[in-house]
Amino acid sequence: MTPPDNTTVLLLRLAGPLQSWGDRSTFNRRETRPEPTKSGVVGLLAAAAGRSRTAALDDLAGLSLGIRVDQPGTILRDYHTVSDYRGQPLPSAAVNAKGLQKLTSPAKHTHITQRFYLQDAIFLAALEGPTELITSLEHAIRHPAFPLALGRRSCVPTQPLTLGQRTGPLQNALRAEPWQASTPVRKRWGRHNDNATHVDLPATLDDPEGNDVLDDVPLSFAPTNRTFTTRRTRHTYLAAPTGLTPDPLRPPNNGGHDPFALLGW
Structure with missing residues (x-):
């Protein structure tokens, strides 16, 4: 459209x-x-x-x-633990009639939290x-x-x-x-995709x-x-577009073993 x-x-x-x-x-x-x-x-x-x-x-x-x-x-x-620095029990998710958080029962002094990142x-x-x-x-x-x-x-x-x-x-x-991946990632991809432009x-x-x-x-x-x-x-x-410049001196791999791959060539 x-x-x-x-x-x-x-x-x-x-x-x-x-x-x-x-x-x-x-x-x-x-x-x-x-x-x-x-x-x-x-x-x-x-x-x-x-x-x-x-x-x-x-x-x-x-x-x-x-x-x-x-x-x-x-x-x-990322693994976290949360506690009250005063040593008091932590509040629970429940509230009382006045809308205030209740304390954990039985008393719980540490919460475990997990946070995930890319x-x-x-x-x-x-x-x-x-x-x-x-x-x-x-x-x-x-x-x-x-x-x-x-x-x-x-x-x-x-x-x-x-x-x-x-x-x-x-x-x-x-x-x-053009492809925004880091230079090492693009070069590593290029070693296995000879002279590919996209x-x-x-x-x-x-x-x-x-x-x-x-x-x-x-x-x-x-x-x-x-x-x-x-x-x-x-x-x-x-x-x-890969942003990689084809190397005219490098022979095509044709899917076979590349002996120079470990050398970063």
């Missing part, structure tokens, strides 16, 4: 040592999805633009989102919407009002975060942008007719009224 003439695509490179994109987290166990959620990306944009937690999100949540997985990373589990992951996010809004968001990303994070406050993004604006449909922008990368795209439903569209980030709704998506693969 051809987008209206007054729309533009903003490309964001979401990369950092740690990322965490939860959508079903509880106090004792905070999960992460294998790729960025729409609520996480909208939260990043809202922070950059200096919006309060109670500000309206209609324009940001209405942007079309596409996520390309350039480097999936691996799962990291480490060494890199994603390419594309946001499509009105040109004026996209331009203002790009400026906000370059000059953020609040600190930016990759899903959780402790997950700081690396640079560059914004790759600029693109014209044309969102899917075309994701397909045309790599197939998984992607998730907003699609009203998609066959997957995600409950991650934020309606409000207000601390006392965090609410979300659903969106439909579809999954596909996009052939993106």
